[in-house]
Amino acid sequence: MRQTILQATADQSDVVAFRIGEQDYCIDINVVRxxxxxxxTTVLPHAPPYVMGVINLRGNVVAVIDLAARLGLGNTQPTPRHVVVIVTFGHQTVGLMADVVSDILGVGEAELKPVPDIGCDTTRAFISNVITLEDGRMLRKLELSAVLPPRAGERP
Structure with missing residues (x-):
């Protein structure tokens, strides 16, 4: 894993970048455990199709989400090369399956571009910003509140 760590400033935050297929995504490092x-995983009956199952994380049962399936990119056939990014968001701890974690990057507020208005509310619900990198890649910053499954008793 190649890491680029920049010193954070007041208008900068760190993100963890990862790949799903040929796509680059990121999330705030603050939620990564x-x-x-x-x-x-152990499959749970009647779980949403993007929930692969659960794993034992030091005595805690944690759901693992197939990010490719959740984002409409097709189901992933996991291999030993895949990774699970454990995140804590709100009161939920879940695993996000990705192909590989590629970077830890410092991102300034000016680099966070809005998602273009393409007439698809689902896209804008799952992606909060787009970040253009110097090497030409574009990162999509995930909006975890939309990506994660709702907890029991919560509205989807």
């Missing part, structure tokens, strides 16, 4: 290698 750890990054683990792929572990087979």
């Amino acid at each position: 750890e990054i683990r290698g792929w572990t087979p």
Whole structure:
């Protein structure tokens, strides 16, 4: 894993960048608890199709979400090369399956561009910003409140 760590300033935050297929995404580093290698999951009946199952994380049961499936990119056939990014968002701790974690980047407020208005509310619900990198890649910053499944008793 190649890391680029920049000193954070008042208008800058760090993000963890990862790949899903040929696509680059990122999330705020503040929600990342750890990054683990792929572990087979235990399937739960009647779970949404993008929930691969659950894993045991040091005595806690954690759901693992197939980000590709959740984002409409097709189901992933996991291999030992895949990673699970464990995130804590609100009161939820979940695993997000990705192909690989590629970078930790410092991103300034000026680099966060709005998602273009393409007439698809779902796209704008899942992606909060687009970040253009110097190497020509574009990162899509995930909006975890939309990506994560709702907790029991909450509205989707």
